[in-house]
Amino acid sequence: MGKIIDCITFFDNNYIFDFRYKVIEKFVDKFVICESLYDHKNNFKNKNFDLYEKYKDNPKVKYLLLEKPFPEDTNEWENQAIQREFILENLDFAGDDDLIFFSDPDEIPNPDVLKNFSLNKKYGIFLQDCFNYKINLYNEYESPWEGTRVAKKKNLDSIDFMRQKIKSKNLNYSFFRIDKEKSIELFNYGGWHFNNLMTPENISLKLKTFAHTEFSKDKFSSVEVIKSKINQKIDLFERGHKYETLALDKRFPKYILNNIEKFKEFIILS
Numbered sequence: 253m254g255k256i257i258d259c260i261t262f263f264d265n266n267y268i269f270d271f272r273y274k275v276i277e278k279f280v281d282k283f284v285i286c287e288s289l290y291d292h293k294n295n296f297k298n299k300n301f302d303l304y305e306k307y308k309d310n311p312k313v314k315y316l317l318l319e320k321p322f323p324e325d326t327n328e329w330e331n332q333a334i335q336r337e338f339i340l341e342n343l344d345f346a347g348d349d350d351l352i353f354f355s356d357p358d359e360i361p362n363p364d365v366l367k368n369f370s371l372n373k374k375y376g377i378f379l380q381d382c383f384n385y386k387i388n389l390y391n392e393y394e395s396p397w398e399g400t401r402v403a404k405k406k407n408l409d410s411i412d413f414m415r416q417k418i419k420s421k422n423l424n425y426s427f428f429r430i431d432k433e434k435s436i437e438l439f440n441y442g443g444w445h446f447n448n449l450m451t452p453e454n455i456s457l458k459l460k461t462f463a464h465t466e467f468s469k470d471k472f473s474s475v476e477v478i479k480s481k482i483n484q485k486i487d488l489f490e491r492g493h494k495y496e497t498l499a500l501d502k503r504f505p506k507y508i509l510n511n512i513e514k515f516k517e518f519i520i521l522s
Contacts (some may be wrong), residue, residue, distance in 0.1 A: 253351075254405075259284040364441070371404065
């Protein structure tokens with residue numbers, strides 16, 4: 253089996269990367285973090301990876317900094333793609349059969365799946381339980397979440413393509429739809445999507461700067477609006493979703509179960 257290389261783009265959530273590292277470190281050979289000095293609207297931002305000093309001498313962690321502004325004639329989605337492809341451009345250390353995993357930082361693969369992992373198709377999709385705002389606030393409407401993607405390096409021409417175009421619904425298209433990639437393996441119980449596991453202030457900043465510009469309006473991104481929706485356990489985007497509090501049990505990462513006090517800010521205790 254090739255090495256497991258876990259890749260993410262990074263904006264500002266140090267908490268979730270540290271959490272990610274602790275959950276899957278045992279089975280990952282290399283973590284690659286790519287941060288840009290510009291948000292996807294091409295506004296300058298500070299370098300936010302505060303954990304750099306903690307991890308800079310860790311041979312398992314490779315930190316990439318995209319320092320140049322994005323081109324003037326690109327949109328938010330194209331800028332997001334540029335940041336993702338910057339990762340691929342810097343995987344020269346990876347072998348052809350190494351497994352390139354790409355996730356948003358809050359999509360955490362299940363270590364039980366990573367253990368003795370093998371990929372039998374060109375691409376893989378991890379089907380993940382979705383939680384919003386709190387570690388145990390379950391979002392059944394978006395579960396299973398198609399989160400982490402994986403391919404061998406020799407089969408990976410574009411991380412953005414893998415993320416945007418490799419979807420389980422491709423498997424439902426007819427044989428004649430040659431424009432739809434169908435060599436896809438689905439991994440059930442594939443981990444967790446801890447969406448918006450951050451303060452209301454940081455959720456607001458995220459909504460104002462990421463590629464989904466339709467959600468940057470105050471009706472979605474106001475801190476007070478966000479606080480109200482968290483308290484009501486409802487969806488940020490007014491889709492009628494109501495979330496359910498779950499008891500902490502074996503469906504959650506062992507690292508959480510062993511460190512409940514550490515995560516109490518983001519756990520609803522009944």
